[in-house]
Amino acid sequence: MKICIIMSTYNGEKYIEQQLDSIFKTPKNIFLYVRDDGSKDRTIEILRDYGIKHAVPIEVNEGKNVGSAESFLTALRECPKADYYAFCDQDDVWVDGKLSAAAEQIDTTNQPVLWCSDYQVTDSELHVMIPSVLEQPVQDSVRAVFYNNVPGCTMVFNWALMQELRKVNISKIRMHDIMAINVALITGKVIFDKTPYVLYRQHGNNVLGYSHKKIQIGKWTKDKLELVKNKEDYSTAEYAQAVLNSFGSQMNEKEIEKYKLISKMNESLMSRLKVLTKPYTKAKFNRTSISIRCKILLNLM
Known part of the structure; x- marks a missing residue:
């Protein structure tokens, strides 16, 4: 049994050694594949020194800075064949037993x-702030395109799913974990373990962190105005079309209709308003749901 851990790094020198210690507590059959996203600190040096010092297999590939989503997507397509794969963030800590539990259940x-697990939100020193976050992963593939609630750091999947993920012909995605659970729900299944196997560290520099605070109107408005000026470099419409191209033959008519509607939502305001009337874009009124619906309306995703 070979497990390939897929990690994207960027200026992670502060916490990465703790993560490596948690990964390699049981190093048997584990291979760490790293794509570095243009780090300017000692991240690459730490990774290579750690592999030599502890005699564990770590492959580091240096790349230009393209952002977390594209970096993970590149790593996903270039990493070697294995029985199981796990996404890994540079600044979290894994709880003992994560990989063995995943492999046994898959x-x-x-x-x-x-496979995915619950997780605990911690502060920068790993003091637990929220002991349990995930009650149930999203079960609808279309809804997952907009409201994925499973962070990639909790995910483990098999070679069969990796082959399906590599069929999606797209260069820019919103996030790698959205694609992973979306494709799993279309082509296979999702297993949820209620044990929290990840300490999800929040330290102020996370690319995407757990948001549990109330909305701050001033900051939220400023962020959305910034998005209007500098739209993020991905298209949910293009992603929906790529999914249709890859898996349309496996979908029923209703699913195809949903993805076709999403694939046209950047064509006109009317198309986006139609998407906003659908159940899969609606959620409990909070900061996330407001942001998603505004992004759809303003063609920012």
Whole structure:
């Protein structure tokens, strides 16, 4: 059994060694594949020194800075074949037993399977602030395109799902974990373990962190105005079309209709308003749901 851990790094020298210690507590059959996203600190040096010092397999590939989503997407397509894969962030800590629990529950099926677990939110010193976050992963593939609630750092999946993920012909995505659970729900299944196997560290420099505070109107408005000026470099419409191209033959008519509507939402305001009337874009009124619906309306995603 070979497990390939996929990590994207960027200026992670402060916390990365703690993460490596948690990964390699049981180093048997584990291979760490790293794509560095243009770090300017000692991240690459720490990774290579750690591999030599502890005699563990770490492959580091240096790349230009393209952002977390594209960096993970590149790593996902270039990492070697394995029985199981796990996404890994540079600044979290894994709890003992994560990989063995995932491998045991996924087993040796030929069906594409994504396993995920609950997680704990901690401060920068790993003091637990929220002991349990995830009650149930999103179960609707279309809804997952907009409201994925499973962070990549909790995910483990098999070679069968990796092959499906590599069929999606797209260069820019919103986030790698959205694509992973979306494709798993279309082509296979998702297994949820209620044990929190990840300490999800919040330290102020996270690319994407856990948001549990109330909305701050001033900051929220400023962020959205910035998005209007500098739209993020991905298209949900293009992603929906790529999914249709890859998996349309496996979908029923209703699913195809949903993805077709999403694939046209950047064509006109009317198209986006139609998407906003659908159940899969609606959620409990909070900061996330407001942001998603505003992005759809303003063609920012």
